[in-house]
Amino acid sequence: MIAIFTDEPQSWHTRELRRALRALGHDCRAVDLRQCRIDLAQRPHGLHLPGFARALPAAAFVRGVPGGTLEQVVLRLDILHALRELGVPVYNEARAIEKSVDKAMTSFLLARAGVPTPPTFAAEDAASAGRFVMKALAAGQRLVSKPLFGSQGRGLARIDAVPDSPPLQDGVAYLQHWLPPRGKTFRDWRVLVAGGRALAGMRRESRHWVTNVAQGGRPRPVDLAEAGNADLARWAVAAASALGMDYAGVDLMRDADGRACVIEVNGVPAWQGLQRVSDIDLAGCLAADLVERKMAAGARAAHG
Numbered sequence: 001m002i003a004i005f006t007d008e009p010q011s012w013h014t015r016e017l018r019r020a021l022r023a024l025g026h027d028c029r030a031v032d033l034r035q036c037r038i039d040l041a042q043r044p045h046g047l048h049l050p051g052f053a054r055a056l057p058a059a060a061f062v063r064g065v066p067g068g069t070l071e072q073v074v075l076r077l078d079i080l081h082a083l084r085e086l087g088v089p090v091y092n093e094a095r096a097i098e099k100s101v102d103k104a105m106t107s108f109l110l111a112r113a114g115v116p117t118p119p120t121f122a123a124e125d126a127a128s129a130g131r132f133v134m135k136a137l138a139a140g141q142r143l144v145s146k147p148l149f150g151s152q153g154r155g156l157a158r159i160d161a162v163p164d165s166p167p168l169q170d171g172v173a174y175l176q177h178w179l180p181p182r183g184k185t186f187r188d189w190r191v192l193v194a195g196g197r198a199l200a201g202m203r204r205e206s207r208h209w210v211t212n213v214a215q216g217g218r219p220r221p222v223d224l225a226e227a228g229n230a231d232l233a234r235w236a237v238a239a240a241s242a243l244g245m246d247y248a249g250v251d252l253m254r255d256a257d258g259r260a261c262v263i264e265v266n267g268v269p270a271w272q273g274l275q276r277v278s279d280i281d282l283a284g285c286l287a288a289d290l291v292e293r294k295m296a297a298g299a300r301a302a303h304g
C-alpha cells in the first residue's frame, strides 16, 4: 500500500495518482500529514499513520505539506524524515522539500551546483539589505523582493527606486536581480522533472511581470524536444538534482542575452495546468518513476 500525503483526498491530483499507481499494481491511501503522529508506544516503529495500523507504507508520494505554524510544519516534515529513516521510499524526501520551500537555500544550492540563477541576496540585517538595494539601483539594476516561503506569485514586489522602508518581509530580505522581458510580453517556463528527466514543459505568458497562472498568466505548450528548448530541459534537470529532488517543478526565465536561468524549484509541484497543454500522461510518468526507480532502488538497498 502506497501512502499519498495530501489534505485533498478527492482532488484531481490524488485521483490521477491513484489511477496511475493502480495501473502499476499498487493500491494507495490518501493520508493527511496533520493526522499523523510520532508515538513511541506504537511498536515497532514509533509512528502512527491513519489507515496503516502497524504496517508501514511501501512508499510515500508527497503531494502536499499543509502550511501552519513553524512547529506544525516541522512536525509534519518529521513524519517524512522518520519514514525515510525507517527505509520507506519518500517521493520527495523531507530534506529536499525543506531546501526548495526556502528560496534562499534554493538560490545558494543552485549557484553552488553551477546552475545559472540571477544574482540573489538574503539577510535579516536591514542595513546590509539597504546597501545591497542602493548598490544595485546605482548600477541600473532593478530588483525583486520575495517572501522567503512564497508561492503562486504572492508577495512579490519590484524595487525600481530607493524604498522608504527596508525591503524586509517577515523579518528577512530576499532580493534578486529583476530580469526584464525581451519584448512586450512577460514569460517564464515551467518544466516538470522526474527521475533526472524533463517530462514536459510549458511557457507562461502575461502582461504582468509575475506570470504565475494563479496571477493571470496564460499557459502555452512547449516542446522540450525542440533544439531551442534543450537548455531549459538541461538546466531544469540540473536544478532538480542540485536540490536532491525525485520530482520537481522548475521555473526558468531567459536573461537579456537569451540565456536560460532557474529562478525557482518547487518540491511539491502541481501538474494539472501542465497536463492541460501536454500529451504525455504526467501522473503515469511520476508513478512509474516512483515504482520503477525509487522503490526498486529501495528494495535493492534492503536486500543488498
Ligand SMILES: Nc1ncnc2c1ncn2[C@@H]1O[C@H](COP(=O)(O)OP(=O)(O)OP(=O)(O)O)[C@@H](O)[C@H]1O
Pocket (backbone or CB within 6 Å): 118, 144, 146, 150, 151, 152, 153, 154, 156, 176, 177, 178, 179, 180, 187, 188, 209, 210, 211, 212, 251, 263, 264, 265, 266
Ligand atoms: N528575478 C526575476 N526577474 C523577473 N521576473 C521574476 C523574477 N523572479 C520571479 N519573477 C516572476 O515572478 C514569478 C514568481 O516568482 P517565483 O517563481 O520566484 O515565486 P513563486 O511562484 O511565488 O514561488 P514558487 O515557484 O515556489 O511557487 C515568476 O514565475 C516570474 O514570472
Ligand SMILES: [Mg+2]
Pocket (backbone or CB within 6 Å): 152, 153, 212, 251, 264
Ligand atoms: Mg514560481
